[in-house]
């Protein structure tokens with residue numbers, strides 16, 4: 001499972017496309033994520049159109065890397081079918097699977113947050129004409145990486161406690 005240790009946020013991409021088979025693998029992996037009560041409340045919008053990328057960059061200042069990337073996936077959740085308040089957890093699990101699947105296929109990727117930011121989420125929901133029950137959760141930008149840095153060692157044993165906090 002080395003991909004767990006190799007994954008990192010990539011924000012520099014070449015112009016090369018993502019293979020259709022790889023895109024399907026990534027979306028399939030996304031759909032393998034756990035979801036509360038197995039509601040699978042998520043859906044995906046695959047965005048290759050460069051004009052749409054520009055519109056996203058206009059409303060999401062922290063997603064400028066989309067201007068160089070061939071593709072982004074908008075993860076959305078249906079709040080009418082999500083179990084209780086678990087829409088964000090379900091969509092986060094899906095988003096992480098996308099990142100790991102992209103890493104497994106040797107692509108770079110980055111999770112751009114949308115949910116929890118009123119201004120960004122409203123702008124994205126307007127841009128993609130989402131109905132009121134469909135909430136924009138994350139935008140995952142994917143492409144062939146130009147980032148040659150190795151992942152850093154992030155082992156921090158001091159973060160672990162055993163049995164009890166105190």
Ligand SMILES: Cc1cc2nc3c(=O)[nH]c(=O)nc-3n(C[C@H](O)[C@H](O)[C@H](O)COP(=O)(O)O)c2cc1C
Pocket residue numbers: 007008009010011062063110111112113114
């Ligand atoms: C909820 C969430 C929102 C994020 N939003 C952005 C974003 O808008 N733009 C961006 O470049 N990175 C974003 N990131 C990526 C983080 O900056 C990144 O994961 C963090 O710096 C650790 O680096 P790593 O992914 O290489 O381990 C986000 C990550 C998470 C989990």
